[in-house]
Amino acid sequence: MKSIQKNTLTMFAIFMMTSSLIYALYKRRNNMKSIQRTAFMMFMIFVLASSFAYATPSTIIWIPSVDFQGYKSFHLGIDNYAYDFKSGKAGSGTAFPTDLGLTVGVLPDSIVLAEIGFDYMTPQWSPFLLNAKVGVPEGAFADWTPAVAVGGFGFGFAKNVTDYNIFYGMVGKTFPVLGRLEVGYFSGNKKLLVDLSSGNADNSGILLSWDRMIPEISENLWLAVDYQGTKSSFGALSYGLAWSFSKNVSVIFARDVFNADIPSTFTMQLDINI
DSSP, rough: OOHHHHHHHHHHHHHHHHHHHHHHHHTTTTOOHHEEEEEHHHHHHHHHHHSSOOOOOOBBSBBBBBBOOOOOOEEEEEEEEEEESSOOOOOTOOOOOOEEEEEEEOOOOOOSEEEEEEEEEEEEEOOOOEEEEEETTTTSSSSSEEEEEEEEEEEEESTTEEEEEEEEEEEEEETTEEEEEEEEEEEEOOOBBBOOOOBBBEEEEEEEEEEEETTTTTEEEEEEEEEEEESSTHHHHEEEEEEEEEEEEEEEEEEEESSSOOHHHHHHEEEEEE
C-alpha cells in the first residue's frame, strides 16, 4: 500500500511541479535558481500531501470545466447520486458512491490560474482521489482568446482499482446569447477505463459542454449539458440546472445518462464557496 501511495503522489507532484514551472516562466523569472527553488518547494508540499488540503476539480455537472477557484478560495462539494433502475443493467448490491470534495485555488495571479484538491468517495475502498489543473481564463491575452485548462483527476491510491489517472485538456468560450461552449479531450488508465460490454480498453475520448445563466427567468438560475465519451464507467451525457441560494451556496439538480448499458443516475450536488 505504501508503494502505491508513493507512486500516485509522485505522479501528482510531477504534474504540479510542471504547473509551477509554467507559472514561473510566465512571470519571466529567467533566473534558473528561482525556478529550481519553485520546483523544490512544490515537491516538498506534495511529499507532505497527507497533511495538506486536497481538492476536487471545478466541473460542469459530470466533466471538468475551464473554471478555477480563486487564490486561497475553498470550494466544498457534496455530490449525491441515486440510480434509476428503470433503464440499463446493474448487478445486485451496486451503489454509486457519494463524492465529498474540497478545492482550493493556489496561484495569486489573474492570468495563470491553478487549483488542487481531493475527492473522498464513500462507500468505497481506498476512497481518496487527487486532482489538479492549471490554465488561463477567457480574455487573458486578448478579448477573443478562450479559456484553457489542462489537468488531471482520479489519482487514486489502489493500483488498477482506483488509479484512473485521467489527464485532460479543455478550451472554453462564452458567446453572446448562446452561452458558454467547451470542448476537450481526455485519456486515462486503460486497465480501468474499459468498455463495460466487451471489457476492451476504452480510455480516451471527447469532452463537450454547454452552460448558461438564465437571467431572463432569474439571476439565480443556471442550465447546463455536458458529455464525456467512451463506454467506460466515466462515459455519460448529463443535463440539469442549478439554483444559487446565495453568493456562496448553490445546488445542482441533474441526470446522468451513461453511454454503457448501466442505469442512469439522478444527482444533487451541493456547492459551497468559502
